Amino acid sequence: MGMIGGGRNAFIGAVHRIAANMDGLIELVCGAFSSNPANARQSGLDLFLPEDRIYPNYEEMIQKESRLPEGDRMDFVVIVTPNHAHFGPAMLALEKGFHVVIEKPMVYSLSEARQLQDRLKQTGLLLCLTHTYAGYPMVKQARRMVNEGAFGKIRKIYVEYPQGWLSRLSERDGSKQAEWRTDPSRSGKSGCMGDIGTHAAHLAEYVSGLRITQLCADLSIFVEGRALDDDGNVLLRFDNGATGTLIASQVAAGEENPLKIRVYGEKGGIEWAQQEPNTLLVKWLDAPAQIYRAGSNYASILSEAATHNCRTPGGHPEGYLEAFGNLYRNFALTLAARLDGTTPTKEALDFPGIEDGVRGMAFIENVVKSNESLEKWTFFEIPG
Amino acid sequence: MGMIGGGRNAFIGAVHRIAANMDGLIELVCGAFSSNPANARQSGLDLFLPEDRIYPNYEEMIQKESRLPEGDRMDFVVIVTPNHAHFGPAMLALEKGFHVVIEKPMVYSLSEARQLQDRLKQTGLLLCLTHTYAGYPMVKQARRMVNEGAFGKIRKIYVEYPQGWLSRLSERDGSKQAEWRTDPSRSGKSGCMGDIGTHAAHLAEYVSGLRITQLCADLSIFVEGRALDDDGNVLLRFDNGATGTLIASQVAAGEENPLKIRVYGEKGGIEWAQQEPNTLLVKWLDAPAQIYRAGSNYASILSEAATHNCRTPGGHPEGYLEAFGNLYRNFALTLAARLDGTTPTKEALDFPGIEDGVRGMAFIENVVKSNESLEKWTFFEIPG
Amino acid sequence: MGMIGGGRNAFIGAVHRIAANMDGLIELVCGAFSSNPANARQSGLDLFLPEDRIYPNYEEMIQKESRLPEGDRMDFVVIVTPNHAHFGPAMLALEKGFHVVIEKPMVYSLSEARQLQDRLKQTGLLLCLTHTYAGYPMVKQARRMVNEGAFGKIRKIYVEYPQGWLSRLSERDGSKQAEWRTDPSRSGKSGCMGDIGTHAAHLAEYVSGLRITQLCADLSIFVEGRALDDDGNVLLRFDNGATGTLIASQVAAGEENPLKIRVYGEKGGIEWAQQEPNTLLVKWLDAPAQIYRAGSNYASILSEAATHNCRTPGGHPEGYLEAFGNLYRNFALTLAARLDGTTPTKEALDFPGIEDGVRGMAFIENVVKSNESLEKWTFFEIPG
């Protein structure tokens, strides 16, 4: 694995390295960690990389790695730069035959997403989009139960993602995270909706197996001086007739990261909350609710999708890093199967990819369009 | 107190009697419990009423009671019939000089609400609208903290009320509760939004002290064969620029009665959930969240509004019936003050009244109007 | 009902009145509220009692009421004085033919308890001991499930009752509650164990249907200047071979009233916590835990014991006062059946009585004896 971005002080780069490292399947062999050469080099040394595998920029890394002998060179790149700097390295990596792991939102615009999709089709290479929350075992359990019809036809989906960390104008106070995420030139058309609304929308579609067909958005900028939305409320309609709401905020003062989803069908439903991720609440119209637990000893009741994505027995909490690790592990298992010429399991194949990325970018476009519209409903379209 | 409606098998009538009875301030002295004479009589006997104070209908009750000597006759009526049968007895009671306690939604239509409002102004009598949830001590604590500016300017209000009890066509299975609530001729223009959406809207305004100015609604009928909405999602805008969402559903299969509100300002916010009503979660941008508890021994930290509405020390849970009792107790204290010629305390005066009722009926009108509109925003208007 | 004790400022007297009053089955007709004549009289007037039914002391009340014609006179007394003043009025009431409702711990000493037990046998009258927590519907559900063998043979019982309200020497700061409860001459041999340890012990035996046979206690006085234990840890052994622990404290600073019980058998178990009383957690060795809820719509799954003791549908929280009300209601239903010559239902008969009271007094004796012993085990004996 070669990393693009993720130098010293970058939050998500370090998370990727822990996640990739977790199961001993993936080794970081090179990196172009920063556009600042000193930071780039120092970051590489911090990670015990040899000097000749620390590159000053992604172009050089991809070019040089592609000339190394197979077995020596990296197998894939992971792109953890700000959104506007995803597309270039992704396209070049594919061109040179490298698979890609990429942060969400996938790129800067829907148009870039479309081009990436085309390139991927042409090359047949793999892309893994790190929608972390899809990596949790209890999310997978929920998805399996919904999809197997345990609750009958789905009627309602409520998904919410209220954070509070942008309640002040932190982008002016030296917060690097706040800076680029609130900057239209780096983040894209949307702030809050692009950053976390996409997670919420992905989770809703991932768990339910449904697709958003219409939406009605009310985005706000609550903190004076900010350039992009820091909050939004959205009404949703899904392809099977279900309706719902999507809440995302970065000014819900006092909240950390409580992404939460509830799905209800005719006979019951599920509730899952990211801050207590090892629990899945399963509700029934005619019976007491049940508490499904990751890794529990009633393994025959849990789906293979859930147990495959656990490392420890019930009651040994796994968290965000393990969920992230699951994306990497499944990607690595799929990649290894491809390299070995074998067929990856259904569980290994279960990581977000290019379709999720395109829908995510379309979500941003449509939610911004709806916000600007006086009409109630905006159709969820993916032009291009 | 004389009761109109609430005969055998009526859910809410029994609740009212327990609530009114709780503090030894109010005595049930007469009733017109049912349009069915046998039920009416038997219900009265169940309650140990003398035969001559059990009336066959509200007209007779109000007329005859009004002719009894002061001191003997009832002081006020409580109206617990289905919505369409609120207006008649309320108007007659006021005409004959009786104060009124009335179930929500207050009447059948906004127009009736306006007439009731006028009559009330003319007579100077008291009206108490039983928005039960406003009776909880921790709701009052939240309201006080928000209003005193503890959290700075309010930005977000999320209120939700997902029930599951109408997930099937229970109105055809002999459920009396389901029957009238889903019947437009008795319930009014809206089912779910009228029944529980009004509670949610009231709670949002009560806690925040703000007023809804615009809304955008998507109502649904999920259960085939039903005549009124059994679900709805609403975007909200408030008079100070805050935004939010209101969720109400009666097809959230597996849910009981988890009304919940979250309010966020610049510096923090509150979260309160009806199913664990003695706890108020107070969140802060820069400090750990706090768990405020009803009746707790750090009484100096709790507002008088909270402590006044508790009967027991912390850790002795009070619930729905006590919250209901608080409405009655405050109404009774206000009424007693009036009878004594004294000034009721601020806490005694804190029960929902005619303004809340008019806004509730307007909420129903506006939310139904918005649902039928293709435009995104409907202004919250109170014509008349 | 005639009340002994419970004048102005008494905590538990007011609770009894609300509870007795709740269901319209019981009327307070007279009282001897205080040994202070002015307080006694004023307390009675507060409660709208006629002057001739407000008595200066219990002797006069019982004597005079016994001479009133049947139908006019009270049916039973409720005794809510400090522990040392239970025995006298209880014995006299029984002598004069009145049934008795009495606070726990039942009397001042085991010897008094034995005498009361004898007198009760002789008279055939009813006694209800207000172990409130046995009145909760989910406690009854737990008891029923355990007793029906849902969990196989019971192995473990953990019961805990940590309060914090006596963390300081409040008995010297004017707290009336603290004063008598920490005074050996009024409270008895034990403070904490008598006051709340008895509740915990009762709950353990009530839910499990087992009997404590041996115990090993370590009691403490943590607050300097206090005369009775304010804390204790106890090892328990039960008659079927199960073991467990009983924790009670009044110096667990920051705790309110979180009485909690866990019972485990071969196949699963239950957990119930008084501060969220409408939920019963049911755990299984081989399946997800279930959340049983009071009043829920899956009523066929709940036992009759649970549903009989609810007043509202699921999600409308009932609390401490309703649990207390259940004791009164069941007592009143049993009493009414006796007066009518009918057979009370199994559910009506389910209130704590003299056997519970004797065992409670024996618990105090034995736990104090064990505390003073150097031997590990003290047999739970009921001498006399």
Add this chain to the structure above:
Amino acid sequence: MGMIGGGRNAFIGAVHRIAANMDGLIELVCGAFSSNPANARQSGLDLFLPEDRIYPNYEEMIQKESRLPEGDRMDFVVIVTPNHAHFGPAMLALEKGFHVVIEKPMVYSLSEARQLQDRLKQTGLLLCLTHTYAGYPMVKQARRMVNEGAFGKIRKIYVEYPQGWLSRLSERDGSKQAEWRTDPSRSGKSGCMGDIGTHAAHLAEYVSGLRITQLCADLSIFVEGRALDDDGNVLLRFDNGATGTLIASQVAAGEENPLKIRVYGEKGGIEWAQQEPNTLLVKWLDAPAQIYRAGSNYASILSEAATHNCRTPGGHPEGYLEAFGNLYRNFALTLAARLDGTTPTKEALDFPGIEDGVRGMAFIENVVKSNESLEKWTFFEIPG
């Protein structure tokens, strides 16, 4: 790092590898994974080790590694065999100059522990005992607050560890984990108390900074056919006069791994539960309880001890593997400081070591002795 034990199908070996690997500070370079040569070899190959660093037994590994040039050879061994097979490799490793990471309980007997302690003193090498739960950031926060006197003098400590996984005779059903843990020849004098009671005792002393001075134990074998205790209740007394209880069970059917500790002082206390490890409940006698959260943005309120042991911002749950990783990271930082000749930070030095191991073995001895005694109190002695 060289691993002893932890071959295919071993639970804890895999956990150690993930934990050691997490932060990129430690590399697995060799192993003697199993006494079965084929398993040993295959386990090494699974982990991508070169064949010449996969050893058939620990003696050969330690001998051969000790002859490799510095820089090539392993820096320390980690011992993850069953208890009876800890002492041999630990002593040999120390003799050959290798530092040691070792599973708990540290060895098979107190006598072995004493010898190990002596050897360690002589060699000056490092030993890290993997009491995982001491690695959680919120445990460290609790310890710091208690130790800094935030709650005044500590009065009560309740620690509990109820598991359910040995509710059946699983050791006869092919459960490898159950097999050795219930076998006196491999596990030692105690089953449940050795396996998890030691964790609970360690946590109590670690958080409170106090030492157990007396105990009174009641151990049981509930599952017929089992040779060692599968359950126990213990009364505790601490060196400052505090008292408490320690509960450990492996037959609490339906429980996973809910280790929990509560500590109360004069002014308040803490509650921490391993299954929701990112939350620390801080309770106050005179103020609302607070919810401290790992990684939260009010970092100035959190101790350095807590923030040092977090990898992600608040709301990104970290769990068991990260806590385990913290032990390794702190050990590695301390080791690196030693190799660099610098002084490790206070935070780096905060990992359990030989004193904890000796006390753990003494806890087992004393708790077993108390169980067999008819006297109430057994002094916590560390003979030798």
